[in-house]
Structure formats: C-alpha cells, structure tokens
Amino acid sequence: MTTPATTATREADADWLAPTATGPLDATVEVPGSKSLTNRYLVLAALASGPGRLRGALRSRDTELMAAALATLGTRLTDDARTDATAAGADPDWLITPAPLRGPATIDCGLAGTVMRFLPAVAALADGPIRFDGDEGARVRPMGPVLTALRALGVSITESGAVGHLPFTVTGRGSVRGGAVDVDASASSQFVSGLLLAAARFEQGLTVRHIGATLPSLPHIDMTVQLLRDAGVTVDDSRPAIWRVAPGPIAARDVRVEPDLSNAGPFLAAALIAGGTVRVPGWPATTTQPGALLPQILERMGATTRLDGDVLTVTGTGVVHGLDLDLHAAGELAPTLAALAALGDSPTRLRGIAHLRGHETDRLAALAIEITRLGGQVEQTADGLVITPRPLHAATMRTYHDHRMATAGALLGLRIPGLLVENVATTAKTLPDFPGLWRRMLAR
C-alpha cells in the first residue's frame, strides 16, 4: 500500500504513477480560479486609478509570476488575511494598489504566455529599462509581433537573444502616444490582448488591426474586451479583427474570479473514461472562457451534461466517441480532448490548432509522440491531429514542462495501469496540487 509520504516523494522527485480508475466516479471537484482572468485582472488593477481587490484568484506559478512582475514595476500587492475566504481555508483576497511604473527591473516570465505577451506594453508605460526573460522553453515561444507592434508605436526595444523571442529589454519613457497598429496574431491571440490591456493608458488610445490569415482563441480576445469594458474603458470591436480602445482611466474594482473552466476539463473528461459522475460547482451562466464549450464537446464524445444552478454535472459511461472538431477558438482544450480521443471507439480529427506548436511546447508533436509511445496512432496534419484509437500500454508519458501534457497523462492513466507521468509538478503552472485534487476525485 502507498503511504502519503511515499506518494509525496514520488510527485516531487520521480515519475508519478497515475492512478487507474477502479469504478465509476462520484465526485465534486472545486476547481481553482481562471489563469486567464486572474492575470488580466492583475494587469488591469495595476493600471487602474485606485486600489482594487481580487477574490478567488488563482494562486499558481503563472499568476505568482504576474504578481511578482507587477510588484517589480512598483505595484503594491498584498494578501488580505482577514477575509472570510481565508477563514474557510481558501486563498486570501489579493489587494492591489497601483503606483507609478518604473525600471530598472527584470521580469521572469517563467513559461507563462500571459506574462510574456501582456507585460511588454505595460513596461512601455514605465520609466526605465525592463528586461524580460523566462524558462528555456519560453525562449522559443513566438514574441515577434508584440515587439514589432510596440516598435511601430515608438517604444524602444533591444533584443539580446534570437530575433522575435525572449530575452529582450523594453525601455519605457513613462508614456506611449498610441494611435493605430497592425499585428499578425495568427500565432497567438495574446499578441492582441497584450496591446489592448494597456491601450487605455496610451495618450491616444489604440486601434489594433489583425492582419494574419487566421486568428486563434477569439474568446480570449473577447475576454480582454469584456474586462476592459467592465472597468469603464470604451472598446469598439464592431469590425471583424479590429479593436479600438479609447484613452481613459481604468476603474479600480472589487472582483471575483470564475473557476478555470479549461482546468475543469481533465476532471470532467475523467467521467467519460471511468464512467460515473463529476460535478464542478461555480460554473458561470455566461462567460468568455473557452472552456464553456466543454459541455457540448463532451456530449458529442458520449457524456450527458446538466447545469443545475451553478453546478455542472457530467456523466459518462466509459465509452468515448471520436469526433471531427475545429478547436481554433479553444486550443487550450486540445491536450485533454486528445487524451480522451486516444481512448475512443472511433477516430478523432482536431483542426484549427496549428498555433499549438508555439504553446508551452510544440503540443501537436508532443501529443503525437507520447500517445504513439503508449501504443496509439496519431498523425499530425498541417493544422491539427488525427487520432486513431489502438490498444494502449504503460510507459512513461513525457510532459515537456507542459501542464496540460501532465493532465492528459493522468487521464490516460485512468485506463492504463502502470502509466507514469514525468514531472507532474509542472501542473503547478496553473493548477496547485493537481495530484491531490485528482486523488480526491478518485477516492470513493
């Protein structure tokens, strides 16, 4: 029998033995706050006209890196230890007090797309040089369109590594004139979001026009627009692929962060593989999170779903159906759905996700290589994957520092006894204590 102590050692130091499902699930999983919402709220709070409060924020590597970066630039961030949430065992509220942004400073982006793509425009508003760097894997994630757009707006940027990548230094002069700029966001919607988030603080505001062939993750751009409007900023998005942010103050706010619906994905998907029911409370009635697509996708894959008040219930039978799915709006769901598809009763085609080659790792290659190593059949296409279910066997699932590769491994392990997940701790990028949440979901 495994003691808690040996389990903890395994998670920290060695490959993690993914638990198999021994029967149908019956679990309620409290999913922590959304990474995308938390990091946008943090940026907007730092640029706001007064102190703000963030309730239910995600505390994970990506959001702690964002908070540390804003603190380095002069923003004051503290925990309110007196909140009711703390008394109930949840994280304390984050209190954010804006202050003039200043360098010199160094920002560690880790592997967080939101930090590396959202903060250069904020740094342009600061006074002094701000150096950006991150993990080795971050140095290959595309940054060029952000740097080109800021240079076109008159911001000084020095690159010290490969062109269009970390590391680089933004030297702000305390203000940005703004105006209009073209950006090719076909590799990441975050290029647009990063410009829009700071744009209200530019003297003339900003019009951003996307000029690439495809635009991934539009819900994440809608999320940026929605949060700006919620903070009193005027945004015109009435023309396709053009966003106009009017100059003006960003209101200080007291906000609650929705649960991370994409991170709910692996837990909900587990019900399809193991059979039984998984419930996620706090499911928003309306949201810009792309994870909102999960109920309809999981239904196509064989689940029944129900929303009672704010509790989403997903029930599966253990049989997973393949499907043909364009995921360009919700690419971050792809690793979860690919794991499900590998256990399906028919082939699956995922389309519209070429940009996943620039995520935490080249996710199309990583999924194809790792599922193939478990005995599956996966072909990469120009813009996605074709997954043909085959009998799978145990092996070590390599995760390439990608949190969603690790959670995909956990899903496959529900059916494959002996499957090991390399570096499960990488899930801390967006999900603190994923192994604990997973074990509790399986405990009957």
Ligand SMILES: O=C(O)C1=C[C@@H](OP(=O)(O)O)[C@@H](O)[C@H](O)C1
């Ligand atoms: O703006 C955001 O919070 C995000 C946008 C998306 O990025 P891409 O457009 O690069 O896929 C998404 O995949 C990422 O997880 C979070």
Ligand SMILES: C=C(OP(=O)(O)O)C(=O)O
């Ligand atoms: C692509 C992702 O992250 P990032 O915000 O680092 O781009 C993700 O979480 O799936």
